[in-house]
Amino acid sequence: MSRIRMAIAGLLFLLGFRRAQRARRRIVPEGREDRRTETLVILLLGAAALCAAGFVAVYALDRIPRQTQFLGLSTGLSFACFAAASILVGKRLVAEEEIKGPYPTEHEPEQEEVVRIVEESKDTFTRRRLLGLAAGGAGAALSAAILAPVVSLGPFLDTDRLYVTPWRRGRRLVDDRGRPFRAADVETGTFYTAYPEGADPEQVGAPLVVVRLDPRALRLPDGREGWAPHGILAYSKVCTHAGCAVALYRTPLYEPTSPRPALVCPCHYSTFDPAAGGAVLFGPAGRPLPQLPLLVDGAGHLRAAGGFSGPVGPSWWGVRKK
């Protein structure tokens, strides 16, 4: 009797089990178990934790040298261990599967309905074009109004201030410590950077490059006689191409390749001839380097004898070359 009951119980159990199985068909397919990879993943995660702890240790202990390197190493290695663990999980532990799906297509019925909704809504409006123009015009006006304060960002109407420099007749040349230049101290074969005395040195119109050449070698343009007392020349130090400082001075070492001293800009290699009024010898600059006329005052110091020969700094639309 109990055996029959046990058999019926067993049968019922099996039936229920099979029904439950059918109701719960797997979504994610069965994969293979891989305890070795699991162990490896656990070890990697442990290593990641150790590296992270190492980071904190290095951070806390000042006496560990090369902090940046060790901090980077510990963080990087910790992340690397996490990465390795993750990738191992993805490649070996997770069930391999390839699934398919449809690429989405257009939704023509909904497109049609959207168009109809908009079209049918227009029915109540009689003067559609006029209303549209009014809305568009008002919107444009409001947008322009909202954007108007942008003009306060800068003096964008006053482009004439691009011509302004602190140099005028009588201004003394000083070095970066404020000491004036004595004409007798300016030597050939090297160049000096000069600033206007009493003015802000950090503007495009301020710095000069001062060189001394043999007066007989000068071929300055007409109208610049007397601009270079004793062969001392001053040019704007800001390149007329793209505004870098003309900080290289090529004094000739080998006659065939570099026949004359030249001021060279390190950015795009515009090369200017100091003996010929800053004319462009090479490179993309479109305007010559502006020259500043010099005079030597009663105390032997160098002073400006006037303004520059042309606008200082990179060119802009409509800049006058003189």
Next chain:
Amino acid sequence: MIRGVVRYLDQRAGAAPLLRKALRYVFPDHWSFYLGEIALYAFLILVATGVYLTFFFEPSTAQTVYHGSYEPLRGQRMSEAYRSVVDLSLDRKAGLLIRQTHHWAADVFVVAIVLHLLRIFFTGAFRKPRQLTYYIGVTMLVLALLEGFLGYSLVDDLLSGMGLAIAYSVALSLPFFGANLALLLWGAPFPGDSSFFPRMYIVHVLILPLLIGGLLALHLTLIVARKHTQFRAGPGREERTVVGLPAFPGYAPRTIGLAFAVAAVLFLLGGLVQVNPIWEWGPFHVAEATNGAQPDWYLGWLIGGLRLVPNWDWTIGDYTLVPNPFWGGVAFPLVVFALLYAWPSLERRVTGDDRVHNLLDRPRDHPWRTAIGAALLTWVALVFLFGAADRLYASFGISYPAQLWVFRVAVWVLPVLVLVVARRVCLGLQERERIEHDRERAEREGELEPAR
């Protein structure tokens, strides 16, 4: 526990249907599809490290005197911006690590975007219905370039200051309104007034990240909405059916692993490989410039352009119309990006192909596209290479003017050559496949003895 969380989310946010779909979203799998993800993870690291940096950076050009631990700079006048970065790098624990990681992440970010763009281009993934995704991607590239430039210019060191002067001259060179625009942006003639640096700062930490982030979200949403493209090779792959890994559990560990790997590489670089040691350059001064200066790599094509263009300053009488920097600094990148933006429409118009494409081409399957793309890439790469001509001169003694003339010719001749060769290679590869295919079919049908 999982059941509890899922029920919580579904009861309060109706999330279960979305989760059900999302978990089994189909990801076609190919190594080249990970390039975009590398860019994404680099961006996340940029934001994370960037937030840290904002807690230490002072976006001000107010002058101060250095009193930190770096001896050569002690007593020197510099801006607060520069001082704050030197202090963070040399006198703050982990400061240099985070700063260098941030810088490397920016470099890797742009590399990944460019490689991803090349993959998209050469496989034709930009075609209908994914043109919008493509336009958003190209826009993100432009924004990433700008963002990187602003980021390293904020430091106010000598090298980046020179770069800002050049950017100013490029702005000035725009026809009609160049001077107006430059004065508007800088607030005064270069180096600008005291509002310029705070302006650059807010664009770099708020406006551009929000723009890039928003476009990124849109980009990813569009990809998900249209499903990712896939290569033809493989059973069941066709224009109507996508085959691949499910998001969960198949794809998730891989992409998470990639995220960690990107983080690992960036932090290792940030800690072990020096980049932009600004304390060696010194602070920026208008009267100073240094030789061998280069922008960050992703702007190398622009410095090449600026150096390569002959000294045309278009003038009428005494007036300058178009200053020289316009050609290398504006026209050149404009042409490149105009071509990139226009390409999907151009291709559609020329080939007359307006169908939906969910399958990718291999480069050989579309010889003209591959050839023209290779030629354009060669053009940009040559200009980029010339940007390093001064280094080539310094390292190998090759005369700079000689390089200039060689490159001025090569920049036009070599791309044409590459165009012809690339097309030939594609056609040749196609022909070889056709022959193989015919041979196999003949063998199968018994017409041909299999080769022994």
